[in-house]
Amino acid sequence: SAQPSEIRIGLLAPLTGVVAQAAQDSVNGFKMFWEEKGNQVAGRPVRIIVADTGCNPDNAVTQARRLITQEKVHFIVGPLCSHEGPAVARMTKETGTPVLLHVAASDAQTKWDRAPNVLRTGGSASQYSHPIGDYVYAQGCRKLTTLATDYTYGQENMLGAIATYKLAGGELLRSIWFPLGTKDFGPVLAQIPAQTDCVMVTAVGAESPRLLEAWFDFGYNRRMKVFGASWLVEDILPAMDERAVGLIGASH
Numbered sequence: 001s002a003q004p005s006e007i008r009i010g011l012l013a014p015l016t017g018v019v020a021q022a023a024q025d026s027v028n029g030f031k032m033f034w035e036e037k038g039n040q041v042a043g044r045p046v047r048i049i050v051a052d053t054g055c056n057p058d059n060a061v062t063q064a065r066r067l068i069t070q071e072k073v074h075f076i077v078g079p080l081c082s083h084e085g086p087a088v089a090r091m092t093k094e095t096g097t098p099v100l101l102h103v104a105a106s107d108a109q110t111k112w113d114r115a116p117n118v119l120r121t122g123g124s125a126s127q128y129s130h131p132i133g134d135y136v137y138a139q140g141c142r143k144l145t146t147l148a149t150d151y152t153y154g155q156e157n158m159l160g161a162i163a164t165y166k167l168a169g170g171e172l173l174r175s176i177w178f179p180l181g182t183k184d185f186g187p188v189l190a191q192i193p194a195q196t197d198c199v200m201v202t203a204v205g206a207e208s209p210r211l212l213e214a215w216f217d218f219g220y221n222r223r224m225k226v227f228g229a230s231w232l233v234e235d236i237l238p239a240m241d242e243r244a245v246g247l248i249g250a251s252h
Helices: 020-036 057-069 084-097 126-138 153-166 207-217
Strands: 009-014 044-052 073-077 099-101 116-122 143-149 169-180 198-202 225-230
Touching: 009 020, 009 057, 020 044, 044 057, 057 073, 057 084, 084 116, 084 143, 126 153, 126 198, 126 225, 143 153, 153 169, 153 198, 153 225
Parallel strands: 009 044, 009 073, 073 099, 099 116, 143 169, 143 198, 198 225
Antiparallel strands: none
């Protein structure tokens, strides 16, 4: 009898760049699931084809198009970086290829720019951070400064936290946005107003331990409290030292 045809899954992940470790963890987890299933489903073999997006929307579109036209994948899982999500969604809407957004958290894909071929299996950026805004206010913080990475996820995640904080009655003194992949956080921290009670942070990938080091090295821990809107995340904790113990954050 004829062999059952394989199911081809395209997996988009930024295996290079600022969130490379998180991407590798994501790929490992996805592959582990299918290995536990014997790399098959409904009697059909499953083949996973991984493509590196570099956390860049243009690269993500190029790789998605290659997976569809050359590798003939049946559907795509990914991407991971939030600003890649809208680009991949727009491109695949034209081809009708199903896309499972498992990490990319741009609000648009399940709010104002939905596509019939795109299914979100995770959350959206602002959704994750709503609880921390309420929490920070409840901890007595009345004058807040925010630090967030300046791209889709950082913007939407932090704005979600700010919204609930202000609804609770808190005052936002300043929002500071830093470029994705920032290495030196000294100049960023120097922008925090002196009258700040506490700081909320959204950082991704390698930014996270760098910001933690700068926070303590420059003595900000002795001047004000710090909370993670999306900062103290599981995948990056091994890269942080013991000074992270006791800090509070909210994330997916």
